[in-house]
Amino acid sequence: MYKIVLMRHGExxxxxxxxxxxxxxxxxxxxxxxxxxxxxxxxxxxxYSFDIAYTSVLKRANKTLNGVLEQLDQLWIPVVHHWRLNERHYGSLQGLNKAETAAKFGDDQVLVWRRSYDIPPPALEEGDERLTLNDPRYADMKPGEFPRTECLKDTVARFVPYWLETIAPVVKSGKRVIIAAHGNSLRALIKYLDNVADDEIVGLNIPTAQPLVYELDADLKPIKHYYLGDADAIAAAMAAVANQGKAKA
Ligand SMILES: O=C(O)[C@@H](CO)OP(=O)(O)O
Incomplete structure (x- = not known):
């Protein structure tokens, strides 16, 4: 049996x-x-202690991971950064207030943009300053890989190959792995691991900075998963995340 810990960044x-x-x-x-x-x-x-950590190239996840590793006195372990663990790209919605967007377009449309499996938010236009193609952290991307927007299906398509090719073999080698990432990149991994149906993934919300343990069998199929924190607090935090996309919470 293998155990991995998944964690979304803090607020x-x-x-x-x-x-x-x-x-x-x-x-x-x-x-x-x-x-x-x-x-x-x-x-x-x-x-818990870990042999290696995987995280995105975004500082909210990187700093959360450091905060965790500092408490464990494990700041020395290898930390692997990759854009494939980044948050789902939110296209031209990036920067907009969620409740104001819901007031303008309706709660249902915002739920589609936030949680549907295969409908992406509107894409960033060429020349938009939010399209940070020349950022050195993305220098290893192939032409066309930089997203203009993503639905969860797109995030699955870029994260799961990294899981299979890079992280999974390390888990199987017996190393204890922590993954510090983002609400929707973790939803993408969980969709794959638990084989969650496209329409069911809409209801999954991940609270900030709550360690989520996955116990995996020899083929890395989940046996069970559980949050380590207080169940009531986690349920309230999940509901709060769901409500962020409503005009009136
Ligand atoms: O804005 C985002 O990038 C994500 C995570 O914070 O939000 P949401 O929960 O709306 O998908």
Whole structure:
């Protein structure tokens, strides 16, 4: 049996302002930093430690991971960054307030943009300053790989190959892995691991900085999964994430 830990970043400045974030590289809030520390303390209390960590190239996930590893006194372990773990690209919604967008286009349309499996938000236009093609962190991308927008299906298509080719063999080698990523990139991995139906993934919301343990069999098929934190607090945090896309929460 293998065990991996998945974790969404702590609260970011744009989570706090309720803005669509995607590939925008916003920082953690003070609360987000505190959430990372609390997650690290919880993992320590439960006896977790890791051999290697995987994270995105976005600072909210990177700093959350550091906050956790610091509590575990494991800042020294290898940390592998890859854009394939980035948040789902939110296209031209990036930067807009979610509740205001829902007031303008309706809660149902915003739910489609936020949670549908195969309908992407409107794409960024060529020349939009949010299309940060020359950012050095994306220098290894092949032409055409930089997304203009993504639905969850697109995020599955770019994250799952990385899981299969890079992370899964490391898990199978017996290394203890933590993945610090984002709400929708983790939904993409969970959809694949648990084989969640396209219409059921709409209801899955991931709370910030709550360690989610997956126990996997010899073929890396999930045996069970569970959050380490308080169940009521996690249920409330999941409901709060779901409500962020409503005109009136
Ligand atoms: O804005 C985003 O990038 C994501 C995660 O914060 O939001 P949502 O939960 O609306 O998909």
């Amino acid at each position: 970011s400045t744009w989570n706090k302002e309720n803005r669509f974030t995607g590939w925008t590289d916003v920082d953690l809030t003070e609360q987000g930093v505190a959430e990372a520390v609390a997650a690290g303390q919880l993992l320590k209390k439960e006896g």
